Amino acid sequence: MPHFVWSKSFSTRGNMAVRALTSVQAFTRLPFSVTERCNLIHTRASKTELVITQPDDWHLHLRDGDLLAAVAPHSAQHFKRAIIMPNLRPPVTTTAAAVAYRHSILKALPPSSSFDPLMTLYLTDSTSPDEIKLAKKSEVVHAVKLYPAGATTNSQDGVTDLFKKCLPVLEEMASQNIPLLVHGEVTDPGIDIFDREKVFIDSVLIPLIKKLPELKVVMEHITTADAVRFVESCKEGSVAATVTPQHLILNRNAIFQGGLQPHNYCLPVLKRETHRQAIVTAVTSGSRKFFLGTDSAPHERRKKESTCGCAGIYSAPIALSLYAKVFEEAGALDKLETFTSFNGPDFYGLPRNSSKVKLTKNPLKVPDAFSFSFGDIVPMFAGQTLEWQPALV
Numbered sequence: 467m468p469h470f471v472w473s474k475s476f477s478t479r480g481n482m483a484v485r486a487l488t489s490v491q492a493f494t495r496l497p498f499s500v501t502e503r504c505n506l507i508h509t510r511a512s513k514t515e516l517v518i519t520q521p522d523d524w525h526l527h528l529r530d531g532d533l534l535a536a537v538a539p540h541s542a543q544h545f546k547r548a549i550i551m552p553n554l555r556p557p558v559t560t561t562a563a564a565v566a567y568r569h570s571i572l573k574a575l576p577p578s579s580s581f582d583p584l585m586t587l588y589l590t591d592s593t594s595p596d597e598i599k600l601a602k603k604s605e606v607v608h609a610v611k612l613y614p615a616g617a618t619t620n621s622q623d624g625v626t627d628l629f630k631k632c633l634p635v636l637e638e639m640a641s642q643n644i645p646l647l648v649h650g651e652v653t654d655p656g657i658d659i660f661d662r663e664k665v666f667i668d669s670v671l672i673p674l675i676k677k678l679p680e681l682k683v684v685m686e687h688i689t690t691a692d693a694v695r696f697v698e699s700c701k702e703g704s705v706a707a708t709v710t711p712q713h714l715i716l717n718r719n720a721i722f723q724g725g726l727q728p729h730n731y732c733l734p735v736l737k738r739e740t741h742r743q744a745i746v747t748a749v750t751s752g753s754r755k756f757f758l759g760t761d762s763a764p765h766e767r768r769k770k771e772s773t774c775g776c777a778g779i780y781s782a783p784i785a786l787s788l789y790a791k792v793f794e795e796a797g798a799l800d801k802l803e804t805f806t807s808f809n810g811p812d813f814y815g816l817p818r819n820s821s822k823v824k825l826t827k828n829p830l831k832v833p834d835a836f837s838f839s840f841g842d843i844v845p846m847f848a849g850q851t852l853e854w855q856p857a858l859v
């Protein structure tokens with residue numbers, strides 16, 4: 467018979483401290499289902515462990531060349547699969563290019579790795595419906611990414627007018643059941659940068675789902691209460707959202723705290739605290755519509771600390787610790803696995819992983835930087851100490 471000991475610091479939703487409960491009988495008083503109880507393993511009051519189904523990362527930038535070789539092992543260490551963003555130079559616009567890119571990723575992994583890169587195509591004004599048919603047949607391409615032209619890193623070849631240029635392609639995607647992944651920001655320089663997501667929802671996403679209700683859409687890296695409301699208002703299984711660690715943990719003050727902080731600059735840009743709180747509430751509610759997508763986006767230090775710095779936060783090596791921190795602080799650790807490991811594969815129609823990851827509550831010092839022959843990559847939370855160390859079981 468297993469013997470559970472709860473640490474005093476572990477709290478349920480509503481911040482009610484749970485005192486050390488040392489019997490299974492006492493354990494049954496807690497508001498968790500049998501499966502959830504089994505996933506929470508506590509060995510000693512001072513050392514808390516959590517075993518969850520191995521997560522996937524549903525939004526990841528792996529780059530190519532030296533950068534790919536440097537960062538791919540970090541993601542493969544904890545995640546089983548990842549949706550790989552296609553915003554390379556040149557972008558991954560064809561199935562043939564996606565297949566070739568997938569081979570390069572596999573070559574960059576340690577020989578023992580079973581990491582599975584799920585590829586995407588970069589939508590352009592001239593993507594053809596036939597390319598979508600090829601993508602579906604390949605079984606390698608799992609989604610198509612919409613970058614409004616000029617919205618973010620390497621988006622210059624993106625879409626200039628979704629409804630005028632891409633409708634036949636979107637119709638083909640709907641009929642082939644290929645999801646559209648959306649960078650949800652308008653690019654009109656007349657729109658304030660903090661309002662670009664809301665204006666995109668009103669002017670593009672709402673008309674899009676009215677026109678093509680059968681198209682599956684993932685609103686990537688949501689940043690606002692408006693996006694939360696939009697996703698919650700849509701049909702489950704049709705529209706979902708990925709959520710990054712930075713948009714759960716930081717608000718826009720973090721970009722300017724004590725001086726300009728280039729490593730906290732990403733797109734969509736961090737928003738005000740009320741938006742952050744709305745996103746935390748949404749993901750920790752247990753909703754099926756939100757899932758893990760780090761948007762881990764490495765850039766060399768010199769490209770971040772520059773007169774015109776790149777947007778992107780590198781979180782892959784510490785992302786699981788950060789998500790666990792968010793769920794713990796919300797008193798919702800029992801909902802972590804749904805968000806990290808169930809909602810994503812269920813939305814994409816893929817099997818859930820059978821492998822497990824154990825998170826152990828031990829101090830975890832984040833390096834100041836990861837150094838490579840080509841330069842440094844500075845991670846999110848550089849130099850700080852986190853808890854919840856992940857390891858494959």
Ligand SMILES: NC(=O)N[C@@H](CC(=O)O)C(=O)O
Pocket residue numbers: 527553618619649731732733734761763764777778779
């Ligand atoms: N997140 C970012 O700030 N940057 C991403 C692109 C993107 O997802 O916008 C990148 O590729 O660098």
